[in-house]
Amino acid sequence: MPLSEHEQRLLDQIERELYAEDPKFASTVRGARFHRPARRRRIQGIALFVVGVALLVVGVMVKALWIAQVPLASVFGFLVMFLGVVLAMMSGRHPAGEARGGRAGVKSKSSFTQRMEERFRQRFEDQ
Structure with missing residues (x-):
């Protein structure tokens, strides 16, 4: 639910007072270090997706990796791709306090x- 204009002004005023009174605490609370793990997980998820695509293509191209007419490297590549997408999508879902659950x-x-x-x-x- 969005804040009303009055509530938004009060929040802005509290934020300004916090910066004026305790700038170190305010910068710690607002700092980018809380966003780094989410960004890192998103990058890891994208990297996993790319590795999964490579495994998928290699598994289809190299017949030596097939077992009983099943391209195992491709199946594993698909699973890695899926894991990468899930990791990338879930990285920004929950704030730090809710991540612990x-x-x-x-x-x-x-x-x-x-x-x-x-x-x-x-x-x-x-x-």
Whole structure:
């Protein structure tokens, strides 16, 4: 569900305040390091797909790799291609917190929320 204009403005304001107050934390949270594993998996999936295509073609061309009229290298190549496509497609599906699945993501999310609330309270108590 998209945010309303008011909610979007509040979110932008909170983000600006976070950058102003703690730029190191803000850059860590927003940094590209969270996107690297997804990009790496996508590249690995594409590479697997290319290797699978090569195996598929080699398996059809080289009759010595056939066993009982079945091109085993081609079948294996197809499976590698399929795995590569699945890996590439699933790399960007879940954010980092949901990638663990189940309750682990919920616990880390709630502990993060608790830490942020505690920091928020400390700011007002220190003033």
